[in-house]
Amino acid sequence: MKARHQTYQSTKAPEIYGDHWFNSEPITLREFQGQMVLLLFWDYTSPSSLRLLPLINEWFHRYAPLGAQFIGIHSPEFSFAKDPGSVSSMLKKYEIQFPVVSDNERFIANAYRISESPSIVLVDASGNVYDVAQHSFSATRIERSTQYLLRQAGFFGELPMLDSFYSEHLNDQSTSEIYTGYLHGSLGNTEGYSPEIPSMYEDPHYYVEGKFYAHGLWSASRNSIVYEGESQDGYLICTSNGADVDILVGSDKKKSLRVKIDDEQMPVELMGDDMKRDAKGNSILMTGEEQIVSVIRNQQFENHIVKFIPMNTGITFYMFSFHKEQLRKNIERPISKN
Numbered sequence: 001m002k003a004r005h006q007t008y009q010s011t012k013a014p015e016i017y018g019d020h021w022f023n024s025e026p027i028t029l030r031e032f033q034g035q036m037v038l039l040l041f042w043d044y045t046s047p048s049s050l051r052l053l054p055l056i057n058e059w060f061h062r063y064a065p066l067g068a069q070f071i072g073i074h075s076p077e078f079s080f081a082k083d084p085g086s087v088s089s090m091l092k093k094y095e096i097q098f099p100v101v102s103d104n105e106r107f108i109a110n111a112y113r114i115s116e117s118p119s120i121v122l123v124d125a126s127g128n129v130y131d132v133a134q135h136s137f138s139a140t141r142i143e144r145s146t147q148y149l150l151r152q153a154g155f156f157g158e159l160p161m162l163d164s165f166y167s168e169h170l171n172d173q174s175t176s177e178i179y180t181g182y183l184h185g186s187l188g189n190t191e192g193y194s195p196e197i198p199s200m201y202e203d204p205h206y207y208v209e210g211k212f213y214a215h216g217l218w219s220a221s222r223n224s225i226v227y228e229g230e231s232q233d234g235y236l237i238c239t240s241n242g243a244d245v246d247i248l249v250g251s252d253k254k255k256s257l258r259v260k261i262d263d264e265q266m267p268v269e270l271m272g273d274d275m276k277r278d279a280k281g282n283s284i285l286m287t288g289e290e291q292i293v294s295v296i297r298n299q300q301f302e303n304h305i306v307k308f309i310p311m312n313t314g315i316t317f318y319m320f321s322f323h324k325e326q327l328r329k330n331i332e333r334p335i336s337k338n
Contacts, residue, residue: 062160
């Protein structure tokens with residue numbers, strides 16, 4: 001996806017009124033008049049958002065002492081991600097210390113015309129929107145704009161050198177997602193969706209990139225597809241077009257699914273962080289509360305056909321996510337707090 005920036009002239013930044021605040025009491029933009037503010041619109045069910053969090057956290061530690069303000073705005077795609085406890089757990093996992101507000105009904109995102117996660121909005125010292133970058137953008141451009149707005153706000157000390165580690169476009173064409181629900185239209189089977197009704201599907205054995213395919217008994221809802229059949233009688237298939245593959249999956253209790261690559265057992269060297277090998281040599285993924293899980297961690301860009309075989313009924317699939325190797329290396333760099 002091409003990087004998108006929108007620069008605004010004297011557009012007053014809408015005020016922030018959210019559902020729940022983390023790391024702070026409720027705050028308003030008016031409190032930061034005379035200071036620049038970086039707003040991060042994100043969603044913990046978005047792999048791109050999670051890959052951006054360490055960078056924003058690093059900027060927070062670099063620029064907050066110089067007068068920059070950071071506010072995270074959590075605008076979830078899925079209803080289960082509205083739970084404050086789940087958001088709080090994710091903030092602790094990523095050691096996020098700046099204020100974050102829940103935007104469960106997307107009132108804030110709509111006020112800023114934000115349609116994608118992650119997105120960044122820069123607000124100048126006069127309270128006007130200076131720049132908007134949605135989903136894919138140049139990290140260097142955002143950091144350079146942050147430094148410019150700090151100068152405009154009256155900071156005349158020494159600024160950190162621009163971080164060349166993030167000089168490439170952080171997300172540009174590095175991540176793609178396939179959403180499974182019928183609102184998204186990504187099912188490739190000729191049978192099509194039968195909304196909210198369990199339906200039988202046949203594997204067409206022909207796959208198009210950007211689609212997923214079902215075999216067996218499945219029920220599609222607005223934002224997910226649920227397995228309704230017997231153990232290992234059905235599966236989902238997609239083609240991976242990157243180095244890494246993650247999925248957003250969940251179930252009402254602890255359950256499991258098998259994963260095959262190119263209709264073979266997954267090689268150990270490709271197994272993601274959440275994959276396990278059972279006593280029979282099968283590649284197994286455990287499910288439970290909805291979360292993003294790591295399926296494939298590859299060392300190079302490769303194309304594969306990935307098959308997900310539920311071993312229990314009631315496993316829900318929300319999204320498949322594919323990433324290039326460069327993006328993964330970027331996010332694994334330790335966070336500097338100097």
